[in-house]
Amino acid sequence: MPDLSPIVLAAGRSSRFGGPKLMQPLTGDRGAMCVLSQALQPWLTSFPNVWVVVPPEHKALRAQVEQELDAADRIHWLACDQSASGMGHSLAFGVAQTPHASGWLIGLGDMPDIHASTLQSLAEKLASGHALIAPVHAGKRGHPVGFNALFRQPLMACQGDQGARQIVQDHMELLVTLDVDDAGVLFDIDTVADWQRRELAFAAP
Incomplete structure (x- = not known):
């Protein structure tokens, strides 16, 4: 699906975390990077371009991600003035900024452990003609979700x-x-406890 637009929503207020969680260091296969960098890695592996919806005050986050991932030319930052009003506004803004897309795979910037193969399989399902697609693990529906x-x-x-x-x-x-x-x-990482559990799980042999 060459005109699929992968959109990652990264404009939340992190109120349950108590601070800018997407900039929080997180351990991964390539060492410690911020949560958003870890989350974007499989997207950048799977797609030539990724659109990331962020709040207006995103310069520090953008600088950190671009330094850690060295993919500035493939990440399209979409600053949403209404992001504080909720995820729905950010999603609507991201779709509106990709008017030529034939579909969207919508993910979240606080989900750092999705496999690239999962993203690719979901994109292939959309390309085969399905209108609405979502992954299921252990009987539970998850993210990202694909729309044509x-x-x-x-x-x-x-x-x-x-x-x-x-x-x-x-x-x-x-x-x-x-x-x-x-x-x-x-x-996903909503709270400091989520982040701590993720760090412990990654460090376990």
Whole structure:
């Protein structure tokens, strides 16, 4: 799906974390990098370009990610003035900024452990003609979620903190799920305790 736009939402307020969690150092296969850098690695492995929705005050985060990943020419930063109003506004903004896309794979910047192979499989499902696709691990539906162009207007109408959840619920008859051996599709870092558990798990033999 050459005109698929992969969008990573990274404009949250991190209120439950108590600080800028996406800049928090996190251990990974390539050493310690910030949470957003770790999360973006599989996206950059899977796609030639990635769109990242951030808040207006994103310069420090952008500088850190570009230093750690050396992919400044492939990351398209989308500063959303209304990001403080909720994830739905950020999602709608990201879709509106990619008007020529035939579909979108929507992920979250605080999910650092998704496999590149999962992203590629989801993209292939969209390319094969499915309208709505989501990964499932251990019987639970996770992220990212893929939408084809049928959902352009509903995605651009998203508001508040619900993101696209209501769109998925309203079109369950179109949803195709993909079983994956990838616990990363269920794990995000919301709190300091989440970050600590992730660090301990990565350090375990």
